[in-house]
């Protein structure tokens with residue numbers, strides 16, 4: 001991808017608690033970050049984004065870098081996630097996606113019938129179509145000055161497929177699910193196309209400087225276990241295997257975080273018997289040796305509670321997950337009406353309680 005030459009001169013990583021927890025190693029405190037930590041709950045975010053088109057912002061590396069760094073200036077998060085969106089992948093495949101204020105992402109011409117697959121690029125030049133994300137990652141990795149690792153991410157095939165067919169957010173996802181029941185072969189074809197692009201995209205992000213990867217399967221929960229096993233899980237596994245194999249060849253060890261809701265968790269639990277901690281929303285990381293690290297999953301609405309109550313809730317969560325091989329996070333993204341001070345209280349509670357628990361071991 002032509003970004004490898006940057007790797008050598010990235011600043012030295014100072015806080016590797018997130019990476020060590022992801023590998024299942026001991027840490028001094030439980031690392032913590034928040035989904036949507038760059039977001040509208042921060043006045044500086046609203047100011048930077050004001051009057052600018054969402055995807056144009058995504059395509060501007062300096063803006064992505066600034067938005068990624070903003071939450072780190074306020075809170076001692078243990079990881080950063082690059083500012084972007086999962087829907088840049090359907091764009092790279094040739095679809096038009098717009099961010100409509102008050103409505104969310106919108107596809108003016110969603111996929112309706114299998115013939116519509118012909119509208120997608122047959123061979124996606126990932127470096128050309130998504131090079132702006134790689135540039136944003138490289139720039140941010142420099143500007144973060146080694147404070148914390150930088151997470152790259154993608155949407156998972158099923159979640160992206162459902163957006164491409166629904167044309168935006170949906171309550172029933174009936175259009176996308178209609179494809180699964182009515183056009184299973186075309187569905188698998190689309191899922192394979194997405195998988196191929198996603199593998200290249202994730203590898204490109206690592207080459208550009210991403211130190212961990214997260215695959216968002218946000219719509220796992222709308223599939224029943226049988227559909228999940230046919231249309232989601234095989235592609236998640238294929239992505240993990242292909243990305244890991246390639247990285248191994250290059251001698252790189254990059255944690256991959258697999259996300260989904262409690263249903264995904266339940267699916268995986270019954271599948272693999274590798275999950276020893278039973279939690280609701282969590283992120284599941286496959287690793288050799290049959291061990292996993294977990295990430296999650298405080299209810300973001302708990303941040304509406306007073307500070308002392310947040311601290312109690314965090315303490316109970318830490319007691320449930322344990323302090324090893326665990327990354328504290330929320331079960332969903334932060335909402336725009338949340339008080340930044342409560343986010344600070346959450347981060348502090350994770351650090352303080354976990355330090356104490358680890359010392360007492």
Ligand SMILES: Cc1c2[nH]c(c1CCC(=O)O)Cc1[nH]c(c(CCC(=O)O)c1C)Cc1[nH]c(c(CCC(=O)O)c1C)Cc1[nH]c(c(CCC(=O)O)c1C)C2
Nearest residue numbers: 035036037038039054081082083084085086104169216218
């Ligand atoms: C800040 C933001 C993002 N996307 C959207 C916004 C809000 C719009 C704005 O602030 O202008 C619209 C935006 N983008 C999307 C939605 C959901 C639409 C819907 O289904 O109704 C919205 C409102 C689609 C999307 N986008 C994402 C997911 C997966 C995670 C999840 O389940 O929430 C999904 C499903 C991932 C995402 N999206 C984003 C990030 C990076 C920032 C960070 O986390 O700090 C990430 C990781 C950035």
